[in-house]
Amino acid sequence: MMKVxxxxxxxxxxxxxxxxxxxxFKITLLDxxxxxxxVPMLLFYSSKDGCNIETVERTQQLKKSLSETLTGYYPLAGRIREDSSIVECNxxxxxxxxxxxxxxxxxxxEQPYVEVLDQMVPCNYHFAKSGLDVLLxxxxxxxxxGGMAIGVCIFHKVADGTTIATFINRWASQSxxxxxxxxxxxQSSTFFPTEGPEPLFAFVTKENVVTKRFVFDASKIAALRDRPSIDSQVxxxxxxxxxxxxIWRCIMRTSGEEGSVRASLAVHAVNLRGRMSPPLPDHSFGNIIFIATSVVTEKECLxxxxxxxxxxxxDAIRAVNSNSIKELQKPDGISRALAAISSEVGKYVDCGIDYCYFSSWCRFPLYEVDFGWxxxxxxxxxxxxxxxxVxxxxxxxxxGIEAWVNMEDVHMAKFEQDQELLSFVSSPLKTG
Known part of the structure; x- marks a missing residue:
């Protein structure tokens, strides 16, 4: 295994x-x-024949262009206190x-070990510990x-995936x-102003979470999409x-007893920018996302x-439309939406319910990021x-699509052996 x-x-x-x-800079209620x-991200660049930019020059170019880009993205160079909704742009x-x-x-x-990937992102950032932590x-x-990997960690509380992708592309353009x-x-704070203390929403964290990558090529995805269905209306x-x-139902199988499936809540991040009326531009800064939720039970999946x-x-993702967003923008709109989700989840607590979180980066122009090489x-x-x-x-x-699955190690051992999953997987990530 390579050393970093x-x-x-x-x-x-x-x-x-x-x-x-x-x-x-005031963060929003969505933030x-x-x-x-x-959020850790890595971009790998091969050493190109004929490239006349030395490694030292490229590094200096990255520093200079990053400094220039931060002038426009000034909140990222600031600090946010743990109990504050204000970024001090200092x-x-x-x-x-x-x-x-x-x-x-x-x-x-050829064999990208996750343990090495974790060493390539700065300081192994995971969670902010104090208001002194950097935001980027x-x-x-x-x-x-001569190859290069640029590891970027951005504090999720001030930037969603669209903001991160836009920032990195702007930095590359500057370079x-x-x-x-x-x-x-x-301007996002004018659409979703803070209303007081942060709303409570459960995010399950575990220290023994492991990450693995599963690659699905175009032919495998086409086969999955084209499989016969008893519901012609879908x-x-x-x-x-x-x-x-x-992936959702394979995760469900990992936590259920043999031959059974527990109730499960899928939470899917939805970009609100293009769904608002009028729509917001992609370069709108912040977390302009909300969640589409779906709950299923064992009886519904027979x-x-x-x-x-x-x-x-x-149905859940389509329900996040201009009308529902207007409801979110009303006083206590987000609190009422979260209360409705909690009420729905509460119906299944007695029989056991698991949470799955999904986010798609497939439309982010990350493979267009060119710093000059x-x-x-x-x-x-x-x-x-x-x-x-996920x-x-x-x-x-x-x-094709790469699925990065973060799961408790005991459940991952079962998930990665799921035969239905493996029938569609082109290449799982080797971890030694």
Whole structure:
């Protein structure tokens, strides 16, 4: 297994100071729903023949362009206190580390151990411990061959996946010298203002969570989508609907007794930007997401379980529309929506209920991120300590999907042996 050794660490600050009138950034009520965790992401770049940019120059280019990008994304260079809804945009800066990887990138991509991925994200960030923690950390990992992996951790409480992808692309454009003048839009707090203390919402965390990747190529996904259904009204599911339903019911089987399935709640993150009226631009900053929830019980899954779950997921996601978003924007709208979910979940507590969390990154332009030396050879995540959390991301060719499954180790041992799951998997991630 390859070794990763951090060789330097420094603080990168915005290239220009944040104006006094922008020094206090108020997070939204939607931000408050997010746990105090970091989202780890890795972008891998091969060493290209004929590339005349030396490693030292590339690292300096990354630092300079990051500093310039932070001027527009100034909240990321600030700090947020544990009991506060205000980001103090004080330009304290972000962490920037450099590390050496003892090996070649091509060898690593053949067998990318999760344990090594975790070392490539800065300081193994998982959860914020105090208001002194940075909101953004970067680690540049240099392979012996000249290949590079850029690890990014962003504090989820101030940025959702769309914001993260937009920020990284803007940073890359700045590095590449093709940055446009469109900056982030910070108006989301006017649509979802905070109402007081953070709403309570259960996110199950476990220290013994493990992460594994399961790859589904285009042919396997097509076979899953085209399987016969007893419900002709459902129609052909999308790739994400079909794959989410498959993984969901496989997770359900890991926690149930032999031959039975417990009640289960699937929580799917939904981007609200394009669903609002009028829609918000993609560069709107913050967590502009809400959850689509579906609850199923053992009795409801006796016939075509795949089809049933696909329909439940589709109905739940479609229910997050402009009308329901307007309801969320009313006073106590989000609190009432969460109360309704809690009430529904409460019906199944006596018989046992599990939680599964899904988020699709398939539409994020992560494979377009070019810092000046080409597009990524691979985009991955690292371990996220949330039980039964599944991140879906497209493969480099765009036709397949990688499912990153975070699960308790005892349940993962059962999940990765599920024969139905394996019949659709092209390649599970080897972990030694």
């Amino acid at each position: 050794q951090v060789t330097s660490r420094e603080i990168i600050k915005p290239s220009s100071p944040t104006p006094h009138h922008l020094r206090r 408050q729903l997010i746990p105090r965790m970091y 330009d304290e800066g972000v962490d920037f580390s450099e590390a050496r990887v003892d090996g070649r990138l091509s060898e690593f991509l 950390a970067v680690q540049v990992n240099l392979f012996n061959c 590449h010298g093709t940055s446009d003048t469109t900056g982030p839009d910070f 129609g052909r599911p999308t790739r994400v609907e079909a794959l989410t339903a498959l 016939e075509d379980m795949q089809c049933y779950l696909e329909r439940k997921l589709r 080409g597009k990524p050879a691979w985009v991955s995540i690292a371990t996220l300590l949330l039980k039964n959390l 991140i879906l991301n497209r493969t480099r060719c765009g036709d």
